[in-house]
Amino acid sequence: xxxxxxxxxxxxxxxxxxxxxxxxxxxxxxxxxxxxxxxxxxxxxxxxxxxxxxxxxxxxxxxxxxxxxxxxxxxxxxxxxxxxxxxxxxxxxxxxxxxxxxxxxxxxxxxxxxxxxxxxxxxxxxxxxxxxxxxxxxxxxxxxxxxxxxxxxxxxxxxxxxxxxxxxxxxxxxxxxxxxxxxxxxxxxxxxxxxxx
Amino acid sequence: xxxxxxxxxxxxxxxxxxxxxxxxxxxxxxxxxxxxxxxxxxxxxxxxxxxxxxxxxxxxxxxxxxxxxxxxxxxxxxxxxxxxxxxxxxxxxxxxxxxxxxxxxxxxxxxxxxxxxxxxxxxxxxxxxxxxxxxxxxxxxxxxxxxxxxxxxxxxxxx
Numbered sequence: 001x002x003x004x005x006x007x008x009x010x011x012x013x014x015x016x017x018x019x020x021x022x023x024x025x026x027x028x029x030x031x032x033x034x035x036x037x038x039x040x041x042x043x044x045x046x047x048x049x050x051x052x053x054x055x056x057x058x059x060x061x062x063x064x065x066x067x068x069x070x071x072x073x074x075x076x077x078x079x080x081x082x083x084x085x086x087x088x089x090x091x092x093x094x095x096x097x098x099x100x101x102x103x104x105x106x107x108x109x110x111x112x113x114x115x116x117x118x119x120x121x122x123x124x125x126x127x128x129x130x131x132x133x134x135x136x137x138x139x140x141x142x143x144x145x146x147x148x149x150x151x152x153x154x155x156x157x158x159x160x161x162x163x164x165x166x167x168x169x170x171x172x173x174x175x176x177x178x179x180x181x182x183x184x185x186x187x188x189x190x191x192x193x194x195x196x197x
Numbered sequence: 198x199x200x201x202x203x204x205x206x207x208x209x210x211x212x213x214x215x216x217x218x219x220x221x222x223x224x225x226x227x228x229x230x231x232x233x234x235x236x237x238x239x240x241x242x243x244x245x246x247x248x249x250x251x252x253x254x255x256x257x258x259x260x261x262x263x264x265x266x267x268x269x270x271x272x273x274x275x276x277x278x279x280x281x282x283x284x285x286x287x288x289x290x291x292x293x294x295x296x297x298x299x300x301x302x303x304x305x306x307x308x309x310x311x312x313x314x315x316x317x318x319x320x321x322x323x324x325x326x327x328x329x330x331x332x333x334x335x336x337x338x339x340x341x342x343x344x345x346x347x348x349x350x351x352x353x354x355x356x
Contacts, residue, residue, distance in 0.1 A: 003342075009344075048294070051214055053210040058239070
C-alpha cells in the first residue's frame with residue numbers, strides 16, 4: 001500500500017489504484033501525512049535533480065532514400081524499371097511478379113556446439129527476444145528456420161541462456177553497445193536475386 | 198531525422214541530461230554523452246528506437262563508463278556535489294539544500310540512486326525496468342523504499 005504514494009508522485013497509478021489511494025488518504029491520517037511529506041521532499045528532489053538539456057546537433061545520418069524519391073515518384077520509377085527489364089528479357093508482362101508481393105525469405109540458421117545444453121537466437125528480426133534453436137541429430141548441431149524480410153539483419157546466438165556467440169559462418173560482424181558482437185546478414189528477396197523470374 | 202524521432206528527442210532530452218548530470222556532475226561531459234547516446238540510439242535502432250527508451254539510457258550509462266575509463270578517472274561523490282551546486286539553476290532551493298540532498302542520496306545503494314533519479318526525472322517505471330533488467334514490481338518497491346529512506350535520513354540529520 002505504501003508504494004502507492006510514490007506511484008502517485010510518478011503518475012504510475014491505474015484508475016483502480018487511484019480509487020484505492022484516494023480512499024486510503026481520506027481514511028488514514030498518518031498515511032496522508034506521509035504522502036504530503038514525500039510530496040514536499042519531491043519538490044526539493046525535482047528542483048535539485050532535473051536539469052534543462054543544452055541544445056545539441058544530432059548526427060542522425062542513416063542511409064535513406066533521397067527526399068525527392070517520394071512514394072508516388074518511387075512507384076512510377078519502379079514501374080518504368082519493370083517495363084524496361086521485361087522488354088530486355090522478352091518476357092510476357094504477366095510473368096513479372098508485382099513489386100508489392102510479400103518479400104519474406106525463409107532462412108536456415110545452423111550452429112555447431114556440442115557442449116551447449118541450450119542454444120537460442122536473438123536479433124533484429126526477433127525484436128531481440130531469445131528464440132530457441134532445436135537440436136539437429138545428435139552431433140551437436142542446432143538449427144532453426146525463420147522467415148526474414150529483405151534487408152540487413154543483426155543477430156547473435158545465445159549459448160546456455162547467457163553467453164552471446166556471433167554466427168561463425170557469417171563474416172560481417174559489428175560490436176554492439178553492450179560489449180558483445182553481432183553478426184550482420186543481408187537478405188535479398190527472390191525478386192532481387194532473380195529479377196527476370 | 199524523422200519527425201517521430203524528433204518528438205522522442207524532445208520528450209527525453211531533459212530526462213537523459215538530468216540523469217547524466219547526476220551521474221557525472223559535469224556539464225560538458227553530460228552534453229557530449231547525451232549527443233552521442235541519441236545519435237547511436239537512432240543509428241542503431243532506426244525508427245523503432247522510439248519504442249525502446251530504456252535502450253537510450255543503457256547506451257548512455259555504457260558511454261559514461263567508457264568515458265571514465267578513457268579518462269582513467271572515476272568521479273568521487275564530493276566532486277559531483279560541488280559541480281552540481283555550481284550548475285544549480287533553480288532559485289527555489291539553496292545550495293545548502295542541494296548539497297544535503299545529494300550527500301544523503303549518496304548513502305543509498307548506487308542502483309537505488311540511479312533508479313530514483315530516473316523516476317524523479319519522469320522516466321516511466323516500464324522504461325526504468327528495461328534499463329536495469331528488473332521487473333516493474335521491483336522498480337515500484339525500490340523507488341518508494343528509496344524515497345522513504347531518504348526522508349528518514351533527512352529527518353535524522355535535522356534531529
